[in-house]
Amino acid sequence: MTNTAIIGAGVMGETLLSGLLRAGADPASLLVGEKREARARELEEKYGVTVVSNVEAAKGADTVALIVKPQDMGAVLEELADHLAPGQLVVSLAAGITTAFIESHLADGVSVVRVMPNTPALVDEGMFAISPGSHCDQAQLDVAEQLLSSTGKVLQIPEKHQDAVTAISGSGPAYIFYVVESMVESGVHLGLPRATATELVIQTLFGSAKMLRETGTHPTVLREQVTSPAGTTAAAIRELEVHKVRAAFLSAMEAARDRSQELAAGS
Ligand SMILES: NC(=O)C1=CN([C@@H]2O[C@H](COP(=O)(O)OP(=O)(O)OC[C@H]3O[C@@H](n4cnc5c(N)ncnc54)[C@H](O)[C@@H]3O)[C@@H](O)[C@H]2O)C=CC1
Numbered sequence: 378m379t380n381t382a383i384i385g386a387g388v389m390g391e392t393l394l395s396g397l398l399r400a401g402a403d404p405a406s407l408l409v410g411e412k413r414e415a416r417a418r419e420l421e422e423k424y425g426v427t428v429v430s431n432v433e434a435a436k437g438a439d440t441v442a443l444i445v446k447p448q449d450m451g452a453v454l455e456e457l458a459d460h461l462a463p464g465q466l467v468v469s470l471a472a473g474i475t476t477a478f479i480e481s482h483l484a485d486g487v488s489v490v491r492v493m494p495n496t497p498a499l500v501d502e503g504m505f506a507i508s509p510g511s512h513c514d515q516a517q518l519d520v521a522e523q524l525l526s527s528t529g530k531v532l533q534i535p536e537k538h539q540d541a542v543t544a545i546s547g548s549g550p551a552y553i554f555y556v557v558e559s560m561v562e563s564g565v566h567l568g569l570p571r572a573t574a575t576e577l578v579i580q581t582l583f584g585s586a587k588m589l590r591e592t593g594t595h596p597t598v599l600r601e602q603v604t605s606p607a608g609t610t611a612a613a614i615r616e617l618e619v620h621k622v623r624a625a626f627l628s629a630m631e632a633a634r635d636r637s638q639e640l641a642a643g644s
């Protein structure tokens with residue numbers, strides 16, 4: 378039985394923890410380090426796992442998943458540095474933090490994988506992009522892929538693309554939820570009951586996502602199929618163009634990419 382340590386069990390840590398349990402992991406094989414006392418008790422009650430110190434969790438683990446905020450990563454690495462040995466695999470899910478930064482804190486030969494996850498992993502529809510550090514071989518990358526694949530798709534990418542990936546799929550669910558909020562509010566503005574507007578928007582989103590995935594048809598073609606000459610959709614899309622929504626998406630994702638790079642620099 379392999380042991381996995383989860384260091385930092387907030388939103389994303391719980392997402393990974395619950396996913397591993399849904400995939401059949403024995404709670405005894407999951408060692409959790411979480412600094413907030415109340416949160417630790419909550420997770421113990423909810424999942425039957427034991428929360429221990431970060432060092433205790435990491436020492437006994439084959440794989441150590443670091444899921445604290447980028448700003449907390451330096452402190453956690455300093456705490457764990459003397460307790461991690463070659464043969465253990467460190468998997469970081471933090472935005473911006475490079476494998477070089479992590480390796481610089483750890484003993485030579487400790488393997489590192491950088492991951493950009495997203496929250497839909499909570500419903501087994503996550504998107505994970507993974508990149509190996511300098512001591513990580515293909516077999517260890519496959520271990521990381523195996524760990525994550527129970528809760529979503531896993532793509533192996535060069536680390537130089539991680540900041541762009543963070544802007545697209547890491548932060549992406551927030552943009553989609555923002556669009557959903559905006560469409561629901563619009564429905565309410567047009568006189569629909571909120572519950573009706575919400576149901577309409579969620580099913581439309583789900584159906585559209587399923588069409589994209591299952592037909593493999595280009596999104597432009599799918600949009601054109603909905604857009605009748607002089608029809609309602611053309612009137613709506615014209616407004617999105619007038620308000621430069623496409624350009625706003627480009628700027629937003631550039632800002633997220635840039636912020637990921639700033640996090641790497643420690644700000
Ligand atoms: N929430 C999201 O959608 C995504 C988050 N991430 C990354 O995941 C990481 C965690 O993010 P969230 O879960 O959203 O944050 P969070 O704030 O919900 O969770 C972080 C957890 O780490 C704990 N923690 C902090 N310092 C600690 C320490 N020294 N020892 C033990 N536990 C400690 C905190 O108490 C907290 O429970 C970040 O690096 C973020 O960039 C990546 C992609 C998506």
Ligand SMILES: O=C(O)[C@@H]1CCC=N1
Nearest residue numbers: 471472543547548549
């Ligand atoms: O906003 C953040 O910094 C994290 C990383 C990607 C999604 N959430």
